[in-house]
Amino acid sequence: PRDTTQLPYLKVIRQGQLSKTKITENGKKIRKNWSSSYGILSDQMLLLYKDAKSATQSRTAASPAKPELSLDLNGATIEWCSNKSSRKNVFQLSTVFGLQLLLQDEDGIEARQWYEAIRSAISQLPCG
Ligand code: I3P
Numbered sequence: 001p002r003d004t005t006q007l008p009y010l011k012v013i014r015q016g017q018l019s020k021t022k023i024t025e026n027g028k029k030i031r032k033n034w035s036s037s038y039g040i041l042s043d044q045m046l047l048l049y050k051d052a053k054s055a056t057q058s059r060t061a062a063s064p065a066k067p068e069l070s071l072d073l074n075g076a077t078i079e080w081c082s083n084k085s086s087r088k089n090v091f092q093l094s095t096v097f098g099l100q101l102l103l104q105d106e107d108g109i110e111a112r113q114w115y116e117a118i119r120s121a122i123s124q125l126p127c128g
Pocket of ligand 1: 032034084087
């Protein structure tokens with residue numbers, strides 16, 4: 001697949017595998033459903049695709065592939081949480097639109113790098 005960092009419409013800060021589950025949607029608690037995904041972090045959004053292949057299949061040169069989930073980072077909050085899952089290296093990302101996700105990676109270093117990259121992106125946005 002082609003290198004998504006070359007795509008002109010996104011400033012890609014980090015990309016790679018991570019696991020996710022929604023826990024709250026529109027302010028309502030929902031049943032967990034962990035799945036692996038391929039994340040692309042830009043300065044304003046975290047895009048979550050099913051896998052790396054679907055992330056790089058753009059419809060046209062000017063429009064990116066549609067993610068399963070796209071999270072607006074402006075005003076979002078992020079925190080480590082050890083009490084919301086039996087999994088290790090879990091952190092929670094909450095958007096202003098009432099969506100709460102748990103994100104996780106088995107590799108503690110990878111998880112910390114994701115956490116730090118997202119935290120830093122949030123802090124550089126107007127409401128961060
Ligand atoms: C849930 C599933 C989740 C688990 C969750 C269970 O059961 O096993 O993986 O979350 O735990 O309720 P079900 O498949 O029947 O919905 P973790 O893997 O994050 O621990 P929870 O109820 O303690 O959130």
